[in-house]
Amino acid sequence: MVLLVDRALVRGDGPEVVGAAIAVRGGVITAIGGARDVLADHRGGTVLDHRGHTALPGFVDAHVHLVFDGGPDPVGAVRAADPRALAAASAARAETLVRHGVTTARDLGDRDGIVRGVRDGINAGRLLGPRLLTAGSPITPTGGHCWFLGGVADGVEQVRAAVLARVAEGADLVKVMATGGTLTPGGPPNWASQYGVAELRAAVDVAHAHGLPVAAHAHGLAGVADAIAAGVDTIEHCTLPAGPDTDASPARADAVLRAAAKAGIGVCPTLHGGLADLPELLAAPGFHALVARIGRMRRWGVPLLAGTDAGVPGAAFDRFAGSLRWFTEAGLTAPEVLRLATSDTAAAVGVGDRTGALAVGLDADIVVVADDPRANLSTLDEPILVLSRGRVVTGQA
Incomplete structure (x- = not known):
């Protein structure tokens, strides 16, 4: 051809x-x-x-969730779904991704190993979809963010065992929930840490010993700092929301992010194309602070990753290209954004030797x-x- x-x-x-x-x-x-x-x-x-x-x-989308439907209640939908139906829906979403130009994607949290099955079906030619890197169920404490996906682990030893389970299952990477989030009803707030450095370092040590990278879900500054100290490979979100963290001044935040740059730890801000349809969010000061922070991280040398969090409310699987506008809002030029969406993110997720x-x-x-x-x-x-x-x-x- x-x-x-x-x-x-x-x-x-x-x-x-x-x-x-x-x-x-x-x-x-x-x-x-x-x-x-x-x-x-x-x-x-x-x-x-x-x-x-x-x-x-x-394109490379470094953060998707194929088991989530992008609707107003993805958690309720995934908890109610029959495994066979959920697998079929996940496969359809993978096809939507690739038809819109995403040829590599990291899935950072599924249920019952469903995305692993989709990955294997794509690799065998039975399904249409991007090259998939799957983390399986994210590791989280009891009652923690996304506990319903089945990755509960409390304390250092259980975290170690959970990582070994991902290795045995054939995961491509490990996802650990360093902080709470906004998706889990009744769960910890997104500024709150769920694990300390000891648990995060245990996850990194075991994963790296088996050749797997670690992606840390981390919103709050304390959780971001702990993830950096533990030596994770990428930090997901990094929104730095307000919370009762007495050491969350702008100067402290900048110091922590400069540490990420020094350590070569990538940050995936997960701003998706659907945000353009949410004027109430766009009007929030915190949103614009996040966009401005992306520009500063770029200038400091933090490796940025393109990723959409596709599957969470409003984040559709056909709008990867729309997510790139936020990097231009942060001050990146169009050529810089194109490189970010292709070679830079491919290298950051470990497939730069293939794509x-x-x-x-x-x-x-x-x-x-x-x-x-x-x-x-x-x-x-x-x-x-x-x-x-x-x-x-x-x-x-």
Whole structure:
């Protein structure tokens, strides 16, 4: 198969190949260059003619929940769902993701190992979906955030055992709830810590010993600081809400985030495309403070990850591109945002050796859009063609 386009953006932001052809065989990019040269070496195969359009690497969404439906009560829905129905719904959501250009996604909390089954079905070619990295049930204390997903563990020893269980189940990473959240009825508030450094470090030590990264759900500053001290790989949310934390001054917050930069710990702010439909949230001072903080983290060198929290209320699986506007609001340029959504996040979640760029030897995860997204990010909303590991999932083969 050879794909013809006006330009190919190698890392999302560039460099670009003008008048490009991309050859794909066995799901892998085998050549990229000028159309005349590539076509001369790849005669007789299928040609996808998208001249006039732009190709870039597939998007990476570092934070989704396929078992949640994105409706007003995803918790009630997932608790009431039959496992077979929930698996089918999760598979359908995975297909929605990939049809809208997300060719890699991390699922950071499911129930009953359902997403592991979806992952394996995609890898076997039975289902359509992105490359999935799944954490299984998130680790949380009794009554803690998302306890209903089945990952309850109290104290250091139970946390260690829970991580070993994820290893045995075939998880791709470990998710631990360092603080409370807003989704769990009656659960701890999002500013409150659920685990201390000892439990978080135990999770990191065991996970890393088995080659698995650790993602820490952490809203409150104390929980963020503990996650950094424990050496987690990524921090999810990092909203720093107000709470009875006497050491949550702006100066303290900046110091903690600079520590994340020094340690190379990534932050996924999980601002999704559906936020544009929530004017009451957009009007809140805390929201704009979070957006401004994203810009500061970028300047300090904190590795940022693109991720939508798809599945929570208002966060749809077809609006990844819309989530990128918040990074431009934070001061990133369009080329910087494109690199963030592709190669930067691919590297941060550990798949930069397989995807995130258009290069020979990498998987053929490719999105084709009408315009040059460096000048018009909104063109990402409607992909014309999506290849996921060489398989056409949107558009015509």
